[in-house]
Amino acid sequence: MVSGEGKIRGDLIRKEAFNLGFDLIGIVPLRQLDEHKEHLHSWLDKKMNADMFFLSRDKDKRTDPRKLFPGANSVIVTGLNYFPPILQDGDLPLISKYAYGEDYHFVIKEKLRKLLDFIISLDPSATGKICVDSSPVLEKAWAHEAGLGWIGKNSLLINRERGSFIFLGEIFLNIDLESYTQVQPDYCGNCSLCIETCPTGAINDNRTIDAGKCISWLTIERKSEIPDEFRGKLKNRIFGCDICQDICPWNNGITPHKTDQFRISDDVRKMSLEEWKNLTSEKFEKLFRRSPLKRAGYKKITDNIKFVTD
Ligand code: SF4
Ligand code: SF4
Structure with a gap:
């Protein structure tokens, strides 16, 4: 040892x-x-x-x-x-x-x-x-x-x-390890940009999320149709949501990852709006075989596309 x-x-x-x-x-x-x-x-x-x-x-x-x-x-x-x-091109159906x-x-x-x-x-x-x-x-x-x-x-x-x-x-x-930690303080300070920017008001004031209002849950986990009250609020998001991260000042100028497996494929990135709208189950299977989108499944994703483009 x-x-x-x-x-x-x-x-x-x-x-x-x-x-x-x-x-x-x-x-x-x-x-x-x-x-x-x-x-x-x-x-x-x-x-x-x-x-x-x-x-x-x-x-x-x-x-x-x-x-x-x-x-x-x-x-x-x-x-x-x-x-x-x-x-991804920000005008197309967006994946988290x-x-x-x-x-x-x-x-x-x-x-x-x-x-x-x-x-x-x-x-x-x-x-x-x-x-x-x-x-x-x-x-x-x-x-x-x-x-x-x-x-x-x-x-x-x-x-x-x-x-x-x-x-x-x-x-x-199971074993004891030499501890290696330096706890970071809270650097949110007076900022509340994420709370103000969340389009569905899903962020509570105690650092928790009301999952039922969060676009991530609505577009991934929710089994039934997305309620009409959210129409327009999802913008073009069809799987997950990054708004409260994109707005966070601590994500300004961060270094991109170097993990090849996390890269978006050209086939997905270059899909046009028409191609998204006409996505078949065969193409979905081929493009997202190893993707988290599989968790939501073809029907949910195509329902979401319809919800944000109709
Ligand atoms: S992921 Fe989107 S909908 Fe969910 S809390 Fe963040 S900004 Fe709001
Ligand atoms: S946007 Fe970032 S820094 Fe600002 S309150 Fe939200 S999490 Fe904290």
Whole structure:
């Protein structure tokens, strides 16, 4: 084992994480996140989770990760930039930037698996559980704790140098690790641009989102038709929404990502409005086979196109 005081050195893990392409990493001891309990429960009690009932099912596991990962002692939190080097034409049906390329779950899980293998090579007694936005984990709270940034008024994790177009991932480990964290203060200050700019008024004043009003939920998760009250408010958004990130001053001049899998293909970027309107299920399958758009499915996407273009 390569360690300091019997623990694997944090700088070795950081170095390997950067080699694997991660932009941010922090390491913290596991603990109960009791201070988030009230906030989470009140958000759920007010039904701000829309129909995402799975969020209330596992609420105790979210604040007590040992219920989810018995024996876990440390958490590694990683951040991977997804701000695109090339953007879609803003007048065409818009896909959220996180969905330009391949589904991030696969890309990040593969990197985290390699990071875990590296840790096991240093300490064969190590075991870990990888999470990417799917387990009941308070990802942003852990990212804040691990020094990756602060939770902005738009409810997203913001890093002072990297902005907020960041995918988070975690490894919950059974071993103790040398902690490596520098908690970032809240740099939102008096700004409220995201709250003022959100076209549907979905941002609450306590750094949470009313999911039922958020364009991301409406265009991705909502099973039934988008209600008429939102007509005109989505502009040309057919999958997700970046408005509260695009407006955030901390995203001004950020460096684009270097992850090839997150690039938008020319075939998608060059689609005309007519091609979007006439999208067939065969073409959808071909273009978005490995994309997050598959999660919404052909019918939802074509309904959304109709909703914003009719
Ligand atoms: S993603 Fe869009 S709709 Fe949702 S809170 Fe942000 S600006 Fe509002
Ligand atoms: S737009 Fe302003 S208030 Fe909103 S997250 Fe960014 S800095 Fe914070």
